Amino acid sequence: xxxxxLVNQARAGDSESFVQLFESMELDMYKMARSILHQDQDxxxxxxxxxxxxxxxxxxxxxPEYFKTWVFRILINECHELLRRQKxxxxxxxxxxDEKMSASFVLAEEYEMVExxxxxxxxxVSLRLSVTLYYFHGMSVKEIASTLGVSQTAVKSRLYRARKxxxxxxxxxxxxxxxxxxTN
Amino acid sequence: MRQQTEMEDLLRKxxxxxxxxSEVPEPIRANQQRIYSQLGQATQPTSTQPRWKxxxxxxxxxxxAVMVIGLGILGSGFVSPVMAEKLSRLPAIGSIFERSGDPxxxxxxxLNMAGGGHLEDTHEGVTIRAxxxxxxxxxxxxxxxxxxxxxxxxxxxxxxxxxxQPKRNADGAVIWNPxxxxxxGRIVKVLIDGSPLNPSEGERDSFKRAxxxxxxxxxxxDSMLLSFVNNTYADNGITLPDTFTxxxxxxxxxxxxxxxIDIPVQKDASRNVELASEITKIHxxxxxxxxxxxxxxxxxxxQLAVSHSGEIPERYMDQDGQLLVEHEFYDDQGQPLVWVGxxxxxxEDTAKTDDYHRVTDYLYGPLQDETRTIVVKSFxxxxxxxxxxxxxxxxxxxxxxxxxxxxxxxxxxxR
Numbered sequence: 001x002x003x004x005x006l007v008n009q010a011r012a013g014d015s016e017s018f019v020q021l022f023e024s025m026e027l028d029m030y031k032m033a034r035s036i037l038h039q040d041q042d043x044x045x046x047x048x049x050x051x052x053x054x055x056x057x058x059x060x061x062x063x064p065e066y067f068k069t070w071v072f073r074i075l076i077n078e079c080h081e082l083l084r085r086q087k088x089x090x091x092x093x094x095x096x097x098d099e100k101m102s103a104s105f106v107l108a109e110e111y112e113m114v115e116x117x118x119x120x121x122x123x124x125v126s127l128r129l130s131v132t133l134y135y136f137h138g139m140s141v142k143e144i145a146s147t148l149g150v151s152q153t154a155v156k157s158r159l160y161r162a163r164k165x166x167x168x169x170x171x172x173x174x175x176x177x178x179x180x181x182x183t184n
Numbered sequence: 185m186r187q188q189t190e191m192e193d194l195l196r197k198x199x200x201x202x203x204x205x206s207e208v209p210e211p212i213r214a215n216q217q218r219i220y221s222q223l224g225q226a227t228q229p230t231s232t233q234p235r236w237k238x239x240x241x242x243x244x245x246x247x248x249a250v251m252v253i254g255l256g257i258l259g260s261g262f263v264s265p266v267m268a269e270k271l272s273r274l275p276a277i278g279s280i281f282e283r284s285g286d287p288x289x290x291x292x293x294x295l296n297m298a299g300g301g302h303l304e305d306t307h308e309g310v311t312i313r314a315x316x317x318x319x320x321x322x323x324x325x326x327x328x329x330x331x332x333x334x335x336x337x338x339x340x341x342x343x344x345x346x347x348x349q350p351k352r353n354a355d356g357a358v359i360w361n362p363x364x365x366x367x368x369g370r371i372v373k374v375l376i377d378g379s380p381l382n383p384s385e386g387e388r389d390s391f392k393r394a395x396x397x398x399x400x401x402x403x404x405x406d407s408m409l410l411s412f413v414n415n416t417y418a419d420n421g422i423t424l425p426d427t428f429t430x431x432x433x434x435x436x437x438x439x440x441x442x443x444x445i446d447i448p449v450q451k452d453a454s455r456n457v458e459l460a461s462e463i464t465k466i467h468x469x470x471x472x473x474x475x476x477x478x479x480x481x482x483x484x485x486x487q488l489a490v491s492h493s494g495e496i497p498e499r500y501m502d503q504d505g506q507l508l509v510e511h512e513f514y515d516d517q518g519q520p521l522v523w524v525g526x527x528x529x530x531x532e533d534t535a536k537t538d539d540y541h542r543v544t545d546y547l548y549g550p551l552q553d554e555t556r557t558i559v560v561k562s563f564x565x566x567x568x569x570x571x572x573x574x575x576x577x578x579x580x581x582x583x584x585x586x587x588x589x590x591x592x593x594x595x596x597x598x599r
Contacts, residue, residue, distance in 0.1 A: 013285065019220040026216060030208045035198060044212045051219050056348065056404075059282040116194055135195040136202055163191065170194075171187055 007064035018058065022051055025068065029075055035136040036079040036129065038117075046078040053078075073147050076129060083125050119169040127162040130155055222347070280327030281316050283348070283403040287522050287549040288482030289325075305443040309333060312369065312434055312443040315407075320480040321453035323547065324412040324424060328369070330436065331406060335367030340401040340408035348403035366438040369408065371397065373433035381412075382422055395422040398526045416476075417487060417529050417543040426451045456480045459598065467591035469495040470509065472562055474596045475543070484521060484548040484598075486513060486558065494538025499587075500564055507540060508564040509589070513548060515555045521548035556599050562592040 003024075009017035029050065033043040053074050061070055120128050133139045133147065141159075145152045208216075281289045304313035309332045316327035330339045338344055343351040343359045350358040361368050374381040374397065382394040393415060400409045410432075415421030427450045434443045457479040464473040470492045478485040488511060502508050513521045529544030551558075563586045 011282070013282075015223045018223065022216070022220070026208050026213070027205070030212060031202050031205055034205065035202055040209055040212060044215050047212060048215060048219055051216065051223075052346065055223055059279050113194075113197065116197075131195065136198045138199060166195075167187065167191055170191065 003067065004064045007061070007067045011058050011061060011064070015055075018055060021067070022054075022071075025071065028068075029071070032072060032075055032137065033079060035132050036076070037082065042082055046075060046082055049078045050075040069147055073149060076133075076147065080125050080129060083128075115170060116166075119166050122169055123162055123165060127158050127165070130158040131162045131166075134159055279316065280329065280402045280407040280409065281318070281325070283407075284327075284400075284409060285403070286524050288524065303445050303447055305445050306332070307441040307443065308439050310367075310436060310439050312436065312445065314432070314445050314447050317447055317449060318482075319424065319449050319451050320483055321451050321456055322414060322478055322480055322483045322485050324430075324449060326410045326432075326447065327402065327407060328410055328434075329402075329407045330367060330369060333367065335406070337361035337365035337368060338401060338405040338408075339367060339369050340399050341365075341368055342401040344401060344403075344405055350401065364437060368437045370435050370437075371399070371410065371432060372435050372442065373431075374412075375431040375433075376424065377428050378431070389418070389420070392418045392530055393421050395424075396526075396528060411526065413526060413528060413545070413547065415528070416485075417545050424449070424451070453480070457599070459596075461596055463594055463596055465592045465594055467589060468497055468500070469493065470500060470592070472509075472511075472560070472592045472594065474560060474594055477558065477596065477598055479551060479598055482550050483524065484551055484558075486546045486548070486560070488544050488546065488560065490540075490542045490544075492538075492540050494540070499566075507542065509562050509592075510564070511546070512561045512563065513546065514559040514561065515551060516557045516559070517552075517555075518559075521551075521558070523547075524549050551598065556597060558596050558598050560594040560596065561588055563588045 003021070006017045006021050010021060026047075029047055030043055033046050034040075037043055037046065050071065054071055061067060120131065123131070129148065130144060133144045134141070139147070141152050141155045144155045148155070303317075304311050306312075310330060311332050313329050313331070314326050315329050316325075318325050328339070338361060341361050343361060345351050353359055383390040385391075395412055395415045397410060397412045400411070402408050412424065414423040416423065428448075430447045430449055432443075432445045432447065434445070436443065459477045459479075461474040461476055464471055466472075471490065473489040473491075475487045475489050477487070490507065490509065492507070496507075500507060500509055515521060524547050527544060527546050529542060531540070531542045566587060
């Protein structure tokens with residue numbers, strides 16, 4: 001059935017339509033969560049929270065055609081919050097830092113990937129999200145701006161700062177300036 | 185620049201890995217299924233939902249009268265073009281009516297008939313707003329919201345769980361806010377064009393004629409529904425005018441000043457059907473009459489009159505001598521109508537004779553377009569059930585305790 005029809009039915013209170021929509025998006029949601037978070041149990045938690053929050057507030061969605069973007073915004077916010085909470089806990093308890101670093105990374109099998117993820121972990125969450133959406137998910141600056149609810153200028157600025165910081169972390173033993181520009 | 189290229193390449197590698205993920209891990213899939221099944225239970229209102237009723241007994245002279253008021257999920261009618269012009273679209277907060285679970289309300293919302301507004305008052309940083317208002321000639325419903333502070337408990341008083349359903353204690357009873365809960369609202373006065381809604385106590389039959397109002401919780405702690413139902417069961421019962429301004433005066437716990445909100449209202453009964461029936465069945469000296477039915481796009485009101493002269497079987501009465509017989513309503517497909525309430529009525533039950541006469545307005549959601557008749561069934565709870573309240577607690581075992589009286593079944597045309 002057409003997605004817009006399902007969304008309208010879900011907005012009117014039809015929970016079956018809502019479930020059908022979410023089932024069709026589960027894989028994409030998992031990939032998104034997995035690209036931001038390190039562990040499957042974290043992905044499970046944010047997907048659960050996203051489902052519940054979307055269900056409670058679907059009637060606020062004014063444009064059915066933006067349903068997926070809207071859900072992903074909720075999902076990314078949930079990932080954002082979870083990372084913040086984890087970061088605060090890590091800062092309070094240095095032992096957990098070791099546990100975090102030794103968690104298995106499905107996506108980071110090679111050593112250089114481990115380095116990349118460790119470098120990403122040092123970024124501020126908003127910068128990390130921009131990098132993840134741009135590089136891991138191939139989203140354009142415009143799409144990222146729409147999903148995060150910020151301006152395109154803000155996205156470009158975050159990508160610039162993120163790349164600068166990553167370069168400093170990854171290549172800190174190499175002298176020289178690094179200079180990056182966004183291309184779209 | 186080589187560094188730049190290297191880093192770009194590195195950053196793009198995880199994308200390829202992500203493309204290789206072809207399924208959601210089973211534990212996550214299973215957890216999602218568990219959540220989906222809970223969604224279905226949390227939101228589907230059914231006719232077997234418990235009705236929370238409050239009975240108020242008043243003895244006035246020789247007549248004992250009972251007004252039955254039901255609390256429940258309230259719905260709405262639709263808004264007239266005049267109202268739609270006056271009210272503006274809602275901000276992002278969302279529609280209280282849409283989320284109430286009432287089928288009439290959802291129908292109005294799907295058709296973009298429930299208007300939104302910025303009728304509000306603010307004190308000490310707290311804003312109380314009448315977001316949506318509808319009046320279909322049977323009932324006036326208002327969606328109210330509060331915002332501005334971190335509140336405790338709920339606006340209306342009923343405590344809610346994370347799915348917007350009332351919390352219940354171990355005995356299954358709903359849980360109310362503790363006393364003095366910050367942010368709880370209370371209607372203290374209702375004016376219609378500046379005059380009190382109801383006649384003053386000194387006036388003849390003031391209590392019988394009065395219009396009551398009920399509140400129900402919205403689907404979140406910061407919203408509530410307020411409903412006024414025209415009193416059509418009493419002679420000269422109070423009914424709302426076709427066009428008026430309602431002034432709501434509310435108090436909110438923790439805020440010193442009271443809130444005044446002026447709400448312009450216009451009745452839209454352009455699609456209503458009113459039927460006078462007087463179809464009667466009599467059995468065991470008990471008579472049940474469908475007096476009239478009102479059908480609007482979002483409300484179905486059925487008025488029943490029940491009478492006897494004291495010769496009815498004892499099993500139809502409880503230990504206090506009150507009539508135990510109640511009623512259910514079905515469409516011509518055998519589907520129970522969805523209760524929206526409140527039900528209200530009046531009993532004339534004098535001590536001088538054994539005559540008993542009860543008139544009740546029952547409020548249900550809208551009918552399907554194809555419905556041609558309504559079936560009214562009468563039943564009573566077994567007298568040897570420990571207590572009537574306990575019988576109602578066993579709602580899932582209804583059939584075990586209910587006894588239907590098929591001789592009193594009525595079929596009434598509605599179109």
